[in-house]
Amino acid sequence: MRVLLIHSDYIEYEVKDKALKEPEPIPEEMKKGRMEEVLVAFISVEKVDEKNPEEVVARAVKEIVEVAEQVKTKNVFVYPFAHLSSELAKPSVALEVLKKVEEGLRNAGYNVGRAPFGYYKAFKLSCKGHPLAELSRTIVPEG
Ligand SMILES: Nc1ncnc2c1ncn2[C@@H]1O[C@H](COS(=O)(=O)NC(=O)[C@@H](N)CO)[C@@H](O)[C@H]1O
Numbered sequence: 001m002r003v004l005l006i007h008s009d010y011i012e013y014e015v016k017d018k019a020l021k022e023p024e025p026i027p028e029e030m031k032k033g034r035m036e037e038v039l040v041a042f043i044s045v046e047k048v049d050e051k052n053p054e055e056v057v058a059r060a061v062k063e064i065v066e067v068a069e070q071v072k073t074k075n076v077f078v079y080p081f082a083h084l085s086s087e088l089a090k091p092s093v094a095l096e097v098l099k100k101v102e103e104g105l106r107n108a109g110y111n112v113g114r115a116p117f118g119y120y121k122a123f124k125l126s127c128k129g130h131p132l133a134e135l136s137r138t139i140v141p142e143g
Contacts, residue, residue, distance in 0.1 A: 001049050001056050001097070001140075002084035003063065004042040007071045007133040009126035011040045011079070016120040019082075020091055023118025035113045038075040039068050040125060043101065044084035045094035052141035053097050061104035063137045068110065071132050078102050078114040079123075084136075091118060 012034035015026070041064050049056045068076055080098055082088055089097070095117045105112045115121060127133050 001046055001060055001138070002044040003060060003137040003139065004081070004084055005064070005067050005135040005137070006040045006042070006125060007067075007073065007128050007130070008038050008040050009128060010034060010036045011038055011077050011123060011125045013079075013115050013121045013123040015116055016122055018118065019120045020118035024095055024116055026116045030116050033113060033115065035075055035077045035111075037073055038077050038113075039064070039071060039073050040077045040079055041101075042079045042081035042084065043098060044081055045089040045097045046085045047087045047089050048140055049089050049097060050093050053093065053100070055141045056139050057097055057100040057104060059139045060101050060137075061108060063139065064101070064105060065108050065110070067132070067135055071130075074109070075111045076105050076113075078105070078112065080115060080117045
């Protein structure tokens with residue numbers, strides 16, 4: 001799994017077209033979204049993660065919580081992003097993993113948003129620019 005973490009004043013997105021034949025079914029209210037004072041986590045789920053998705057989810061939640069504590073935000077936005085890796089997991093696995101990361105962060109007490117999976121989306125992001133505002137993590141299952 002590749003994670004790009006951007007501490008932002010805001011992120012906003014708008015769903016455009018389908019990027020997959022069968023994207024995640026979403027309610028009308030998920031077609032646009034915005035979050036403020038937020039740690040945005042752009043996540044590419046990788047083929048290697050299919051070996052132990054549970055482990056990768058647990059470690060991703062831990063890494064994201066650590067950064068959220070450092071930058072002092074309780075708001076996290078999970079953004080499915082297929083461009084941080086050339087070895088992507090198949091969409092069915094990727095969506096499940098992303099939903100579990102969202103759930104894990106919520107269980108850790110964070111306000112969590114997530115962008116819809118399998119769509120082309122327009123987005124605007126305002127990076128805060130401080131020394132910890134741009135970080136990345138690579139998580140590979142050991143087990
Ligand atoms: N492994 C993955 N990790 C994160 N997001 C993914 C992954 N696979 C698919 N997606 C989601 O599905 C969308 C399309 O994925 S994609 O790989 O870019 N494109 C496609 O698969 C098709 N356009 C055929 O190439 C991405 O924008 C993202 O929302």
